[in-house]
Amino acid sequence: MTTKKIMSIIAVLIIVGIAGFIFLLYTTIKTKSADISGYEPFKAWVGQTVRLDKETLLFEQKAGMNNHNRYPYILLDSLHPQWQHAEEAKDVEDPDLKEVMAFPAGTHLKIEKAIQYTNGVSGFSSPMLFGTINYAGQTYKTGYQWGEADISKDLNNIEKCWKFHRAPWQAQEDTSFYALPKAGIW
16 A cells, blocks of 8 residues: 555545544534424323413513424413513513513414424423414414423433423313423434
């Protein structure tokens, strides 16, 4: 083998190594998703039109787990775990949440699908329901973050570790724990 051939092989190996490293880094850091529409408690709600029994607020979010372009808004109500953050964002000069409008109690939401997002950096997951609200002649495509993992159950590898706060369409909170799949890159 000539020196030129050896150098070419080394250059190709270096390029392949760098490309492989970049690919592994990308797949590790990228936010992953999984369709959870067929899992409890989501399968009871997906495809349904529900009546929101309390006032809900529609927000635009600068950055967050909901990176679904077809559903640019997020919906929150006073019982949502992120409610305090939304209230505090009103006093910030450049908030990450911007209130768009309020929907009165009795507004209908058509729930279309549920997706589990897993952050590639932290590894924390966030289930989102996506749906449509038709109100006052306008159509609003929105996401609603619903559910969180009980950290102690999750760290102890207990499959049923997901709990769900009372959603604005529920008469009472569901106190059961559920199993949801981990979101993957493929």
